[in-house]
Structure formats: structure tokens, C-alpha cells
Amino acid sequence: SMFLTLASQYNLDPFKKEIWFIKYKGKDPQIFTSRDGFVKIAKRDEDFKQIQSQAVYENDFFEIEQEMGLNGFEISSFKHKFNANDRGNILGAYAVIEYYTKKPLVIYVAYDEYKQGNNPTWKKNASAMIRKVAEKEVCRLSSGISGLHIPEEMPKGYNVDDTVEDYYKANSPKMAKKEDAKYLR
Numbered sequence: 001s002m003f004l005t006l007a008s009q010y011n012l013d014p015f016k017k018e019i020w021f022i023k024y025k026g027k028d029p030q031i032f033t034s035r036d037g038f039v040k041i042a043k044r045d046e047d048f049k050q051i052q053s054q055a056v057y058e059n060d061f062f063e064i065e066q067e068m069g070l071n072g073f074e075i076s077s078f079k080h081k082f083n084a085n086d087r088g089n090i091l092g093a094y095a096v097i098e099y100y101t102k103k104p105l106v107i108y109v110a111y112d113e114y115k116q117g118n119n120p121t122w123k124k125n126a127s128a129m130i131r132k133v134a135e136k137e138v139c140r141l142s143s144g145i146s147g148l149h150i151p152e153e154m155p156k157g158y159n160v161d162d163t164v165e166d167y168y169k170a171n172s173p174k175m176a177k178k179e180d181a182k183y184l185r
Helices: 002-009 035-042 120-124 126-143 160-171 178-182
Strands: 019-023 029-033 048-057 061-069 072-081 090-099 105-110
Touching (some): 035 048
16 A cells, blocks of 8 residues: 555556565565656656766766755765766766756765676666666655655665566466566566
8 A cells, every 4th residue: 555655646657667566575565666757756846957967987077066055065066077988987976957947956876885786787787777876866855755766776685686586486476487577567
């Protein structure tokens, strides 16, 4: 019922994979939404203009300045410059939500806090995955979203695909293949 309540509250469609839940072995069920689900919620703000994100690498020039605002420290400016040659290893990512009349909101997330070394998607598409985390976080903060997560922010050691496969092996002999299970998320 909590899943259905959150889906209704945020107007997210489980059939479009905007929201879903997974029961981990020995743990409480977790409710997830996609990065697109978070962006859908953020776009409901009439002042929303666009969201942009970029991965930050060790050989990039990246600088953030903060100043004290009404709600604590706020990012007042940032600069990011990079070349296409040797950018080095990924350090993190930032996401910016721009508005028509309000100040933009900028969030930076560190790669080491989220990377999942045993997950093949994180190994192959590390910059895209960390950008998704940054985009989710900026949407969460800009829209006051609570109770929803994206799989990419789960602690190290959680492998969503393996968990889905294990769930269906245990609950439906016809769905024992990982290929079958991935389409049901």
C-alpha cells in the first residue's frame, strides 16, 4: 500500500517504469523511481527551465564557490572546463536545475560514494550512472521529494539485477531466467 500511495502522490506510472519496488532477501522492500521519474516531478514546477549534468574527471578544472544563504550554504557559482584527450578518472558529477525566475540549484555528488564496482553497468557506463545520481539528487532537493530512491544510490554490495533474478527464482519457476526478470522491473 505504501508503494501505491507514493505512486499516486507523485503521479508516477509503474507501467512506464517511473516507479517500482523490490524485496531484497532478508530486508524490507525498497521503492525506486527512475531518473526520469524524478525529472518528471521536478518539471511540474512552472518555473522549471531545464536540467543539465556532467561528470567531473580528475584532469578537469572544476571549482565550486559557496556562500551562506537563508537555508545554509548555497552554491553561488561553479566552473567546469575539460578537454577531450586525457580526462583521468571520474571524481563525481554535478547537476543543475535552471529556472526562469529563481536562482539555479546545483548539486555535486562524489563518485566513490556511489560506484558499484561489481555492477557491469557501472563498469561500462560510469559517467552516465553518476550523472543519474546527481540529477536525482538535484530533483529531490528542488521538489521536496522523499521516500523514493534510484537503484544507483543503493549502498555498495546491492546488485538490483541479481536481486530481481533471485526474487523471481524464489517466487515463480517460470521466471527463473535473468532475461525474463529484467523486463518486469
